[in-house]
Amino acid sequence: MKPKSDLPQGTLDLLILKVVALGPIHGYAVAQRLEQVSRGVVQVPQGSLYPALHRLENRGLLKADWKLTETGREAKFYRVTRKGQTQLETEAAGWQRLTQAVSLILKMSEGGAG
């Protein structure tokens, strides 16, 4: 078994948006891409991937079309809407600010101990 890392609350949506923003993609590929890119650190529970996709679609951040894959099968391809793009940008910026702040705090406490 691969080592697992729990996703912080609310980050799944952000990650999915980011992955989908790279180009139309179907559900299984999203899961694979997330796993590959995070080098196996982030493992999305597949059970919560689809509800998340549907939720984002429902909120109008994603849009889906049925297209043929390279193997000739019909699959549901998601893409990011303009609204989704904006949402991704604000959330990504927010995330970045947060991680910077968190790492600053962590460094500071190291310094304090030393």
Added chain:
Amino acid sequence: MTWWHRLLHRRQHEEQLEKELRHHLDLHTSELIAQGYSPEEARRRANLALGGPEQVKEMCRDARGTRWLEELLQDLRIGARTLRKNPGFTLVVAATLALGIGANTAIFGLVDALLLRPLPIAEAPNELVLLVRGDGRGSALSYPDFKDLRERNEVLSDLALFNQAPISFGNNVRSEVVLGGMVSGNYFDVLGIKPALGRTFLPEEDRTPGTHPVVVLNHSFWQSRFNSDRTLVGQTIVLNNRRFTVIGITPAGFDGESPPMKVSLWIPVMMTSTMRWEPGEARQDPLSNRQNENFGAIGRLKHGVSIVQAQAAIETINRQLEEANPLPPERRLNPDDDRSLRLLHPRGIMMGPIREMAATSSRLAGATVLTVLLIACANVANLLMARAATRRKEVAVRLALGATRGRLIRQLLTESVLLALAGATAGLFLAYWINQLLMAFKPPFPPPFTFALDLSFDTRTFAFTFLLAVATGVIFGLAPALQASRPDVLPALKDESNAEGPRVRRLNWRSALVITQVALSLALLISTGLFLRTMRYAQQVDLGFKPDQVLQVSFNLRLQGYNEAQGREFYQRIGERLERLPGVQTASVTNLLPLGFIWLSTPVVPEDREVAPNDRVFAGNVSVGSQYFETIGTPLLRGRSFTAQDTSKSPQVAIVTEKLARRLWPEIKDPGEALGKRVRVGRADSISCEVIGVAKDSRNNIFNRIDMDPEPTIYRPFAQNYSALASLIIRTDGDPRGLISAVRREVAALDENLPPQNLQPLSETVSLASWSARTGAAVLGVFGLLGLLLAAIGIYGVMSYSVSRRTREIGLRMALGAETRDVIKLIVKQGMGLTLIGAVIGVLLAVAVTRLLASLLYGVTATDPATFAGVVLFVISVAVVACYLPARRATKVDPMRALRCE
């Protein structure tokens, strides 16, 4: 995509979801196979990784946000299926609810028409405002006030003036008096009424008094009197014996700004002075007199101006006008009179006193039907609880399978709301029928005051019924749903159907419902009883005259332009002609009809003593012909009647009622002592007459009020006290209706353009006086009995249920030697306990409620002991029957079978 869109494409979505997940699993499986797993193992792992397709699907459905709707649909399907499977139960419940909801829909239709509905005007009816002075009981404005307000205000786009009066419409043998509107030239423009034919008034037709005899006709009047003749526009018709040119016809459905009064035609207010409503000497120009506050006004708010802002602005101008033109003190009845002007949106009936009456009756009727609905709800709740007992197993299974309690309650409530909607649908038909019935009870005002009330259903009625049904479903369904969904899974599954705990509590719920029902129906029936007593009183009270077999007919000769000499001659000749008709015993002229709507009074001063001006006695001022007392059936107690010798030239004479005699001369022992005494009557005590007779007191009272004691009255000969407005009363051998057409012919023979008014039996005027009591008794009576019937069914149901639960106990008792009588006593005692508690509460409730009815009752107090006792006894006997039937069935139980069962 909206939620309903998604809902509509639900099946498609389900298929796509399925496809998407299969695609995922296939891809994952093939990847695992590529990694070296066997196909079965690969499929298993893929499934495992996804976490079970069904759960994922559920979560996706949740994510889609239409879950509540899908569940609702599911609930509706389950509900409909359950109801279809129990047609008997469904029918009983729906019928019960149809009664309750139908009654409420009917009354809502009435309240809507009376109090809520805006004028039937297409153009922004919400911008229309009526000007009301003070409490809104009287008229609002004088013509000069109107002109000032119209010119000075900056909040209304325009203001129109209106007033109504009877107008005699000359039409050969079909002459009649109709209600006419006198309106300012901009009236139709302010209301936004475009004529269906012709045109409305031009500005110059409303500028100079008496110069433009033009008339706009009501569409329905044009239809019924002129057979929708399109060539009528441009022709003339005769109004108050004057020719008017018809210039236009209003669109259908518009009856004026003052429903329920139906205005038949409109003339410019500038024609008022030529219409002869005032006697000749008093006929001054009503358009220049600021004290003549006989007009109403309706305006249209400017865009963006609220009614509150407009009212403040109008009131400011009003105060300036009041200061500039103070009312002379003698015109001011009460210095504290509220002289402020208010703005109201026209909704339903706006005439102050009638609106108040309508509001009172509406509250009463509303409370009544709501009570009936509550009783019906209690009954249905009872039935549902009984059924919940039989459904415990079904519920337990669903709980065990993981349904949440909330979900289960929601499903049970959906079912009861479905039931209520089914009931409401049937209720709509019932309401339609009830409304037809109610229209038969509309007050029989004599023409021209046609009472036009539109009780047809509109969207508001449907919306009300729908909301009421949903609320009803929740109200009667909540308790049973809470009860049924209580998670006592184990005993229910083990079929311990008579587990002690829940049963006792369920019975308590049901007992409370029975008590409520008994109390509510008792209160209703007591109210009914009081109205019935009032009605009986109205029928039995000694009126002092005998209305049966008397026909009445009234005339307004002033409208027709008769002078006094012509008028005297007319009344003389029509009296002679009518007396000669076959079937007529006697006929007489009189200026006032008993229990009519007009009443005149005069101060009467005895000449043999000094009376301070404030102590003067006011008496009804009735002038009558020589045969009056025989015709009306009022006995003369002392002295003589008037004769043909009492003319305008002979000495002035009078007949007083016994009450007046005793007021004027308190010391007399016998009314005969009043004979020969002299009194002065009239405004300035100007006329001196000798008392020649004393008549029995008669309830010929003011404004159709049968409940007031007889007014003191003085009768004088018609020849000595002429009135242009007068009636003839005719005593006939049989049914007075048979003479109506003959009377019409005799009148037309003298003047074919003179409309006979009030041509109907005198008994109808009398019956109008007890109209409110009769209507109250009928409406409350029907609903009260309905309530009692429902309550009886409720008691019966609870007792039957209790008996069926106690079969084993009863069997045991009988096996141990209990007599039939003992068993019946046992059961009846239980039911009577509930009934008595309900009766006590009901009596207390009735005491509180009937006090509100007091203004509608007479001849009986609001806490009449006989009525209370009678109704309580009646309700208890009904309850005894409802208990006895199940009790008797209990005694038919075969002890052996009872012991073996369960």
